[in-house]
Amino acid sequence: MKRLVPKIPIESKETRIPDEYRRLSIVCVLVTALFLALSGLARAEDPLVLHIGMFPNITHAQALVAANMTREGKGWFESKLGRPVKIEWLIYNAGSSAMEGIFTKAIDMTFIGPSPAVNAYARSNGKDIRVMSGAIRGGEALVVKGDEIQIPSDLRGKTIATPQLGNTQDVECRAWLIDNGIRVTLVGGDARVLPTANPDMLPLFKQGQLQAAWTVEPWVTRLINEAGGRIFHSDPDALTTVLIGSVKFLNENPQLAADFKKAHEDLTAWILANPTEARRRARDELSAITKHKISQALIDEAWTRLTFNCEITVNPFEKFLAQAKQVGFLRTKINLHDLIWKP
Numbered sequence: 123m124k125r126l127v128p129k130i131p132i133e134s135k136e137t138r139i140p141d142e143y144r145r146l147s148i149v150c151v152l153v154t155a156l157f158l159a160l161s162g163l164a165r166a167e168d169p170l171v172l173h174i175g176m177f178p179n180i181t182h183a184q185a186l187v188a189a190n191m192t193r194e195g196k197g198w199f200e201s202k203l204g205r206p207v208k209i210e211w212l213i214y215n216a217g218s219s220a221m222e223g224i225f226t227k228a229i230d231m232t233f234i235g236p237s238p239a240v241n242a243y244a245r246s247n248g249k250d251i252r253v254m255s256g257a258i259r260g261g262e263a264l265v266v267k268g269d270e271i272q273i274p275s276d277l278r279g280k281t282i283a284t285p286q287l288g289n290t291q292d293v294e295c296r297a298w299l300i301d302n303g304i305r306v307t308l309v310g311g312d313a314r315v316l317p318t319a320n321p322d323m324l325p326l327f328k329q330g331q332l333q334a335a336w337t338v339e340p341w342v343t344r345l346i347n348e349a350g351g352r353i354f355h356s357d358p359d360a361l362t363t364v365l366i367g368s369v370k371f372l373n374e375n376p377q378l379a380a381d382f383k384k385a386h387e388d389l390t391a392w393i394l395a396n397p398t399e400a401r402r403r404a405r406d407e408l409s410a411i412t413k414h415k416i417s418q419a420l421i422d423e424a425w426t427r428l429t430f431n432c433e434i435t436v437n438p439f440e441k442f443l444a445q446a447k448q449v450g451f452l453r454t455k456i457n458l459h460d461l462i463w464k465p
Contacts, residue, residue, distance in 0.1 A: 169206035170378070172199075175220045175232030176211055178411045179320070180339040180404065180424045181261040181362045184389055185211070185233045187400050190407035198392075202385040203378060213411055215319065216286040217241075224251055230371040231382065233257060235290030236361050240442050244456045251366050252463035254383050256434040257390070258363040261339045261427050262291055263356035264298070265346065267327060271334065271354060274302035280333040283318040283326065288451055290362065290442070292317060295336040297445035298355070308450070324349055338362065339424035340408075340416075347420075358429060361438040372463060380465040387432045394430055401425055436462055 176185035188198045189211040200207055212229055214220040217238025223229040224242065231254070242251050264282075271277060277299065284292035296306050296315055305311045318326065320341045326332045327349040334354070335345060345351035365386055372379045393400040405421045436458050446452040 169208040171208045171210060172231070172382075173210050173212055173223075173229040175214050175223055175229045175234070177214055177216075177220075177233065178408055179341075180408075180421065180428065181258050182233045183393065183400070183404055183425075183428060183430070184257055184386060186404040186407040187393060188389060190403040190410075193407065193410065198389050199382060199385050202388070203381045205378070207378075217289045218286065221245075221251075224366070224368045227368065227370065229368070231365060231367040231379075233363055233365055236364055236439055237288065237290035237293045237442050237446065239364060239366050240439050240446060240456075240458070240461075241288060241452070242366075243458065243461055244443075244452055244454065248457070248460050250369055252369060252372055253364050253434060253439070253461055254367050254372075254379070254463045255365040255386055256361065256363075256432045257365055257386075257430075259361055259429040259431050260356070260358040261342075261362050261424070261429075262294075262337065262360060263342045263353045263427070264295065264334060264336045265327075265342055265351040266334045266354040267330070267332070267349070267351055274299070274304065277304055277334060278312045281314045281316050281331065283316050283323045283332045283335040283337070285317070285320050285337055287317040288446075289317075291336045291338065293442065293445050293449060293451065294360070296449040300448060306449070327351060339427055340420050342427065343420055343424045347423075356427075358427070361442075364434065367463065376465060379463075383465065390430050390432050397425070434462060 174185070176182050176189065180186070191198045192200065192209055192211060197209060199209055212223065214223065214232070217235050220229070220232045220234050221238050221242040224232065225246070239251060239253055271280070282295060284295050286292060292315065299306050299313055299315070304313050306313055306315055316332070318332070320337055323332065323335050323337060323341060324344055327335060327345055337345070342353070346353070365383070367379055401418070401421050405416050405418050409416045439458050439461055443452065443456060443458060
C-alpha cells in the first residue's frame with residue numbers, strides 16, 4: 123500500500139517573513155559590513171609611534187625645534203613622513219643612557235654626540251646602530267676661569283670638568299691634554315678630568331672648585347656670562363651632534379627612515395632660513411623641559427657658535443675612534459666601514 127507523505131508548505135502565513143523585516147535585516151548586514159570595513163581601515167591608518175631621543179642642549183637644536191612643534195600640535199616630522207605617525211620625544215642627559223635606549227629597543231632614533239655613537243658601534247660589533255645624518259658642528263669649547271691659564275701647560279694641577287665619562291667632550295678633552303704634553307689617567311695624572319653634569323658645572327666653576335670645563339652650549343655661554351669664564355680653545359668645525367638610528371628600526375622601516383632623514387635635512391634648511399623663530403622655539407622647548415625660564419639672549423648668543431650641517435662621512439668618526447684608543451677607552455680593533463647608513 124502506498125504510503126502517503128504529507129506535504130509541508132514551504133511558506134505559510136505563519137512562517138512568511140514580512141517584507142519590512144527582510145529589508146531591515148539587509149540594512150543591518152550592510153551596516154555591519156561597512157562598520158567592519160571602516161574599522162579595518164582605521165586600524166590600517168593608526169599612527170606609528172616613533173621614539174626619538176634628544177638632550178636638553180642647544181647643540182641639539184633641530185630636536186628642540188621639532189619637539190616644540192610637536193608640543194604645539196604642528197609637528198614637523200609628523201607632517202612629512204607619508205603616513206600617520208606619533209612622535210614621542212625622550213629626554214636623555216648623557217650619551218650612554220641614550221645608547222642603552224637603542225640597545226633595549228626603547229628608542230628608534232636619537233640625536234647624540236659622535237663619541238658615544240662610535241662606542242655603541244664598537245660595543246655591538248657594528249650590529250645595532252647606524253649614523254643617519256650630521257646635525258651640528260661647533261657649539262663646544264674649553265672654558266677657563268680668570269687669567270691664570272694662558273698656555274696648555276698651565277692646566278697642570280688643575281681640575282677640568284667634562285659632561286660625562288666617555289662622552290664626546292670628555293674624550294676630546296683627554297686627547298687634547300695628552301697631545302699638549304699633559305698626562306691624564308682615568309682619575310688622575312698631571313691634570314684631573316672630572317666628569318660633571320652640565321648643571322653642576324656652573325656653581326662649581328663659580329666657587330673655584332673647577333678651573334676649566336670642556337662642555338657644550340648653552341653651558342659655554344653661561345660659564346662665560348655668569349661665572350667669569352673665557353674660551354681657551356674651541357674648534358668651530360668639530361662634529362658635535364649627529365642623528366643615529368637602530369639597525370632594527372632601519373631594517374624594518376627603510377622608507378620611513380629615509381623620509382625622516384630627508385625631513386631632518388629640510389628642517390635644518392628651514393632653521394637656517396628662519397633663525398628668529400627657530401631660536402624662539404628652541405628657547406621655549408628648553409624652558410618646558412627644564413621647567414625654568416630660559417632667556418632669549420642666552421639662546422641668541424649660544425646660537426652664534428653653532429654650525430648647522432647635515433653632511434656626514436666616516437672621517438670624523440675615525441678621528442674619534444683614534445682618540446678613544448689614545449685615552450684608553452677602546453682597545454679592540456674596530457672597522458667603521460658600515461657605520462654610515464646607506465638608504
